[in-house]
Amino acid sequence: MLLLFLISSVCVVANGQRMKRNAVKYGSNSTVGKTFVHDGVRLYYEVYGTGEPLLLVHGNGGSIADLSAQIAYFRTRYEVIAMDSRDQGRSGDSSSNITYEKMTDDLAALLDHLKIGPVNVLGWSDGGIEALLLGIRHPQKVKKIAAMAANLNPSDEALEPEIISLIKSMVSEMPASQRETPAGRREIKVTSMMLSEPNVQFKELQSIKAPTLILAADHDAIRVKHTVDIYLHIPNSQLVIFPGATHMIPFDDPVLFNSTVERFLRTPFRKIDMINDTVKSLEKMRVANQQ
Numbered sequence: 001m002l003l004l005f006l007i008s009s010v011c012v013v014a015n016g017q018r019m020k021r022n023a024v025k026y027g028s029n030s031t032v033g034k035t036f037v038h039d040g041v042r043l044y045y046e047v048y049g050t051g052e053p054l055l056l057v058h059g060n061g062g063s064i065a066d067l068s069a070q071i072a073y074f075r076t077r078y079e080v081i082a083m084d085s086r087d088q089g090r091s092g093d094s095s096s097n098i099t100y101e102k103m104t105d106d107l108a109a110l111l112d113h114l115k116i117g118p119v120n121v122l123g124w125s126d127g128g129i130e131a132l133l134l135g136i137r138h139p140q141k142v143k144k145i146a147a148m149a150a151n152l153n154p155s156d157e158a159l160e161p162e163i164i165s166l167i168k169s170m171v172s173e174m175p176a177s178q179r180e181t182p183a184g185r186r187e188i189k190v191t192s193m194m195l196s197e198p199n200v201q202f203k204e205l206q207s208i209k210a211p212t213l214i215l216a217a218d219h220d221a222i223r224v225k226h227t228v229d230i231y232l233h234i235p236n237s238q239l240v241i242f243p244g245a246t247h248m249i250p251f252d253d254p255v256l257f258n259s260t261v262e263r264f265l266r267t268p269f270r271k272i273d274m275i276n277d278t279v280k281s282l283e284k285m286r287v288a289n290q291q
Helices: 008-021 064-074 100-114 126-137 161-172 182-196 224-233 254-266 274-290
Strands: 034-038 041-048 052-057 078-083 119-124 142-148 212-219 237-246
Touching: 034 100, 041 064, 041 100, 052 064, 052 100, 052 126, 064 078, 064 119, 064 254, 078 100, 100 126, 119 126, 126 142, 126 212, 142 254, 161 182, 212 224, 212 254, 224 237, 237 254
Parallel strands: 052 078, 052 119, 119 142, 142 212, 212 237
Antiparallel strands: 034 041, 041 078
């Protein structure tokens, strides 16, 4: 789901650090930034690099800039496409409530606009939810999916209770004067969404045919059991739990995160047979030990 928004004060500093590391101001690059309109909303996007297309999707209350470390890394190997979600970043505001389905359909519309696909998809947090929904709602547009820290519902079975309390306090404690500003109205709209969205059933994941990498941290805002349940319900899936890490590992350790995702994207997917593959490796080990 989450929480790039809930740590917005940290992200201000983080973005500054990223800009020092990257000469290109991802998310505010006037030389490549473009817009198109879908469902009455003006949507801002940027495209970098050449090669196999890779769609990057940011988290709640964030923007393309939050994915600077991923864009800088993957643009040397892929055609990287990134868009600010509706009511976030440089994209326009919508006239009705936000849902993950609407944002997912915005992404599908972007691919149609660019006349590109199928694409690999890497989503972080809210972006991870949208990556999974692309596989459900627009399977013909997806080649492989990597979903970092996604959740299927806003309950305490999916999210750590402290996170739910934090979201509620952010909504309830916003000063009335701030609520009436354009930024405040946008903030309330985007944050409140996390208390009622998403509403994806586990059985829906079974329709995802694209090879899928499910990622999370062992100290994530998303419960580890929920992450594992997501993995178990996707037919062609793999699972990574980063040790000693939080929801912020794409920023905190982009070398590890990016290389993990790239290995998945570049390696032909093969469904593992637990017994047969274990036995084969055991036999190889015994032969090697006898030499």
